[in-house]
Amino acid sequence: MADPVTFLPCCSLTALFFCRIIKTVVKTFKYFFGLRFEVKGLENFKVEGPAIIVSNHQSILDMMGLMEVLPDDCVQVGKKELMYTGSVGLIIYLGGVIFINRKSTTSAKMVMAEVAKTMTTENVKVWVYPEGTRNCTGDLLPFKKGAFHLAVQAQVPVIPVVYSSFTTFYNPKKNLFTSGKIKVEVLPPIETKGLTSDDVSDLTDRCFRTMRETLFRLSGRPSEAKDSS
Numbered sequence: 001m002a003d004p005v006t007f008l009p010c011c012s013l014t015a016l017f018f019c020r021i022i023k024t025v026v027k028t029f030k031y032f033f034g035l036r037f038e039v040k041g042l043e044n045f046k047v048e049g050p051a052i053i054v055s056n057h058q059s060i061l062d063m064m065g066l067m068e069v070l071p072d073d074c075v076q077v078g079k080k081e082l083m084y085t086g087s088v089g090l091i092i093y094l095g096g097v098i099f100i101n102r103k104s105t106t107s108a109k110m111v112m113a114e115v116a117k118t119m120t121t122e123n124v125k126v127w128v129y130p131e132g133t134r135n136c137t138g139d140l141l142p143f144k145k146g147a148f149h150l151a152v153q154a155q156v157p158v159i160p161v162v163y164s165s166f167t168t169f170y171n172p173k174k175n176l177f178t179s180g181k182i183k184v185e186v187l188p189p190i191e192t193k194g195l196t197s198d199d200v201s202d203l204t205d206r207c208f209r210t211m212r213e214t215l216f217r218l219s220g221r222p223s224e225a226k227d228s229s
């Protein structure tokens with residue numbers, strides 16, 4: 001089956017409408033789950049023009065954390081399987097999610113290249129989970145490079161966002177789910193002006209290191225504990 005084409009309707013009224021509804025509804029979920037969010041650094045989102053936002057991805061609970069900080073002019077990159085989840089797929093499609101096929105690097109790269117062009121003309125930010133999958137271990141998985149290629153191709157800054165580890169209150173394997181506090185930090189933008197594709201690996205490493213340090217700090221875990229770098 002053909003891969004879905006890139007769809008960046010964030011500027012359209014439909015997407016804005018759906019984003020608002022999703023945000024308002026999902027933001028109320030935290031009261032049922034007993035979760036509190038402590039957000040710092042929101043001023044770092046105030047960059048001129050488009051940007052790539054990268055954050056760690058621990059679980060479906062991230063969708064609540066996403067809505068706590070999501071700028072109005074921002075779309076997310078998601079796996080294309082989400083599009084086939086019935087009404088949820090339809091809602092997030094209408095909300096402007098860009099779907100990629102993770103199993104085909106070629107097709108994902110083509111979609112991302114298209115996004116690089118469109119995000120500049122439409123002046124939107126794009127949110128990518130660079131780990132590429134959910135990971136609730138309290139550490140980061142190695143980053144995929146798509147988000148950073150995208151930032152370099154569009155010559156826009158990368159803004160890292162880090163959510164503290166959920167492991168103290170949430171572990172589906174141990175049936176642990178209690179109330180808890182999630183610390184969120186929006187870090188200062190990392191400029192990419194003048195960088196080329198040769199710099200993507202360095203940029204990826206730099207973001208990874210900064211985000212890992214922040215993750216450990218926010219989660220109260222000493223950074224030397226499991227330092228592989």
Ligand SMILES: CCCCCCCC/C=C\CCCCCCCC(=O)SCCNC(=O)CCNC(=O)[C@H](O)C(C)(C)COP(=O)(O)OP(=O)(O)OC[C@H]1O[C@@H](n2cnc3c(N)ncnc32)[C@H](O)[C@@H]1OP(=O)(O)O
Nearest residue numbers: 063076078079105108109112129130132144145146147149
């Ligand atoms: C309580 C419940 C409440 C519920 C309510 C919720 C409401 C919510 C509403 C609405 C919100 C919806 C939100 C949805 C969110 C969904 C989240 C997800 O689905 S996360 C999974 C999908 N996202 C990703 O996978 C992105 C990250 N991945 C990437 O960027 C990858 O890089 C990707 C897919 C593009 C390629 O993956 P590779 O596995 O092939 O890995 P690589 O190592 O990065 O790439 C291979 C080679 O290709 C080059 N490459 C990659 N991208 C390139 C590019 N764009 N241009 C040129 N080269 C590129 C790389 O440099 C590398 O080459 P060299 O090793 O360096 O030689």
Ligand SMILES: CCCCCCCCCCCCCCCC(=O)OC[C@@H](O)COP(=O)(O)O
Nearest residue numbers: 021022025059060063079088091092132133134
């Ligand atoms: C009008 C009523 C509006 C109600 C709003 C509710 C909308 C519900 C939308 C649910 C969106 C679900 C998004 C799931 C995101 C997610 O966490 O997907 C997992 C992927 O990242 C990674 O997948 P994997 O590799 O399997 O870990």
